[in-house]
Amino acid sequence: MGEQHSQSDEALLDGFQRAAFDYFLKKVNPHNGLVADRTREGAPASIAVVGFALSSYPVAVERRWMDRAEAAARTLVTLRFFLNSSQSDTPDATGYKGFYYHFLDLESGKRVWQSELSLVDTAFLLAGILTAGVYFDENIQIETEIRDLADTLYRRMDWHWAQNGKSSVWQGWKPECGFLHYGWEGYDEAAILYVLGLASPTYPLSRDSFQTWTSTYQWENIYGHDVLYSGPLFTHEYSHAWIDFRGLQDQFMREKNCDYFENTRRAIYLQREYALRNPHEFRGYGENCWGFTACEGPGPKMVRVDGRDRHFLGYAARGVPFGPDDGTIAPSAALASLPFTPAIALSMVRQLCEVYPGITREYKMPSGFNPTLSGNNPEGWISEGYFGLDQGMIVLMIENYRSQLIWKLMQKCPYIRKGLRRAGFRNGWL
Secondary structure (H helix, E strand, O other), X not given: OHHHHHOOHHHHHHHHHHHHHHHHHHOEOOOOOOEEOEOOOOXXXXXXXXXXXXXXXXXXXXXXXXXXXXXXXXXXXXXXXXXXXXXXXXXXXXXXXXXXXXXXXXXXXXXXXXXXXXXXXXXHHHHHHHHHHHHOOOOOHHHHHHHHHHHHHHHOOOHHHHOOOOOXXXXXXXXXXXXXXXXXXXXXXXXXXXXXHHHOOOOOOOOHHHHHHHOOOOEEEEOOEEEEOOOOHHHHHHHHHOOOOOOOEOHHHHHHOOOHHHHHHXXXXXXXXXXXXXXXXXXXXXXXXXXXXXXXXXXXXXXXXXXXXXXEOOOEEOOOOOOOOOOOEOOHHHHHOOOOOHHHHXXXXXXXXXXXXXXXXXXXXXXXXXXOOOOOOOOOEEOOOOEHHHHHHHHHHHHHHHOOHHHHHHHOOHHHHHHHHXXXXXXXXX
């Protein structure tokens, strides 16, 4: 605790960023590039986590944690696996129509848990693939193959099929029952999905798909602030890991005189305001302790605490101000918020180091902690192990705060530019 508390901001961020990147070194299958969803024994691979890993390798090279040749080799193994993996409508394939199942067996790469063919998780994977395609730009065989494979994998994705004859996009598909019975409604993490789908050079989303999605948005006034509402913080931040939305405006944001970066900044301040108000009187909440998003919790169970029954959730997308809220805080939310609100994000990181040393030991951030379930430590309940999505967001968002590396790389990606323009974005770096 003492060492972290006395460090400079740069040294502190170095520690957390490097520790987060180590997840991708320890939880990867080197034979296929797949990365475990979490550290729990037997956890399957998550295709979204693979996308974060691919995006993190360039960071590691620039930070001199890994040499360029090793990063390229790891990337090539991963892209070759996805190119050659089974693509069919059988229940144990790896993917279908160019998309991939949410969870895959870490060894075989086949679908597990009867998971859905996930459009948004495939979009996060594709974002990592395209990041690699831009970063590895040297005229040598291995980097040329990375660029070629990235383009091939993108071109075979049938986004038009994913619309299933509608103007909107469905969230997923299963071989047992077909398309899931819901699409994307309300603002959430799907912005990058639409940008990539609209830019496809082969089977693009229809141009009206993005407007169909934005027509379901909820513009709210909360605590006196105008904001495009979505409760969990990750829904505001994930697409920003790759796309620099500062100053970019689609039709919706032009009408509101706002942009998605500013909207995320407001959402973070709403999180802090909610923690200050603390309407359900949970322990620990305050100016420097917030972070309500998708994370693991101590439930599901009911526990009597301080004379009142408390219902605690398991893994859930917590959000504010309309819930759910069970006293669980996601500590990685502070580091993921650095590009938007650096001052309050760093204040929270430092308070976590000082007041809750059990959740910042060795610079690793667990999924969640709950001070209301107090034990023999101030942190109360702490989730076991670590989640790949949390660690990926820590690596990428610290880097975007420090050097804007991922943002700058994706500004060079012609598909990102094309997709943003087809969605109606103007201004900013475009």
